[in-house]
Amino acid sequence: MYAIFFDYNGTTYRLPTTPEEISVSNSQAVEKYNVLKIGQIAVPTYMELKEYSFECEFPHMQYSYVKVKKEEEFLEAKKYLDVFAQWRKKKVPVRFLAGSVTKKGILYKDRINTLVLIEEMSISEKAGEEGDKYVSFKLIEYRDFNKIPYYEINKVTGKPEKGKNDAENPKKNKYHIVVSGDTLIGISKKYYGDGTKYTKIYEANKDKIKNPALIHPGWKLVIP
Numbered sequence: 001m002y003a004i005f006f007d008y009n010g011t012t013y014r015l016p017t018t019p020e021e022i023s024v025s026n027s028q029a030v031e032k033y034n035v036l037k038i039g040q041i042a043v044p045t046y047m048e049l050k051e052y053s054f055e056c057e058f059p060h061m062q063y064s065y066v067k068v069k070k071e072e073e074f075l076e077a078k079k080y081l082d083v084f085a086q087w088r089k090k091k092v093p094v095r096f097l098a099g100s101v102t103k104k105g106i107l108y109k110d111r112i113n114t115l116v117l118i119e120e121m122s123i124s125e126k127a128g129e130e131g132d133k134y135v136s137f138k139l140i141e142y143r144d145f146n147k148i149p150y151y152e153i154n155k156v157t158g159k160p161e162k163g164k165n166d167a168e169n170p171k172k173n174k175y176h177i178v179v180s181g182d183t184l185i186g187i188s189k190k191y192y193g194d195g196t197k198y199t200k201i202y203e204a205n206k207d208k209i210k211n212p213a214l215i216h217p218g219w220k221l222v223i224p
Contacts, residue, residue, distance in 0.1 A: 005098070015080075176223050
């Protein structure tokens with residue numbers, strides 16, 4: 001089963017229905033130059049930001065095909081749209097997650113896990129379906145330009161070197177630094193050789209993890 005989530009400030013929203021498809025585009029930026037006797041040449045420079053686009057239905061009531069089954073987690077269409085409007089007004093990045101989920105709602109494969117800005121939203125309503133909204137999203141990848149690499153001074157050479165973190169030697173310290181794309185199941189496989197033991201990591205880190213389906217890059221997790 002496939003699912004899509006948005007998360008902001010520790011609150012996770014699962015979209016009530018699943019889009020038929022998600023389009024992902026990622027272009028290579030190219031500089032073009034005219035060179036005498038050769039003509040025009042192209043020089044690759046950098047990868048541009050990824051863009052994600054899809055359309056999703058937001059029903060005003062909990063129909064049988066709605067994926068959010070719990071009454072307390074279901075939001076009617078207007079409430080979802082109010083949340084999206086608040087994020088856009090604040091000009092904040094939100095976490096976008098998409099992929100296959102277990103029966104307990106845990107994302108485990110084919111996963112998208114990235115910060116995005118909601119660049120465009122088109123909202124429509126169809127005749128005979130008053131109250132239900134159809135929303136076309138265009139999301140653009142967000143890169144935190146305020147993050148500065150950590151460097152240490154090499155005691156022998158006296159030169160700065162990029163500092164090592166616990167993620168590079170997690171077994172020694174019994175910690176794991178979450179990186180983009182990590183899941184509890186994947187981390188469990190790495191340390192225990194068994195993805196079903198993810199609950200051990202969840203139980204040991206309940207102070208951070210409120211939803212087992214969602215872990216954030218940068219978190220330092222205890223590996224019991």
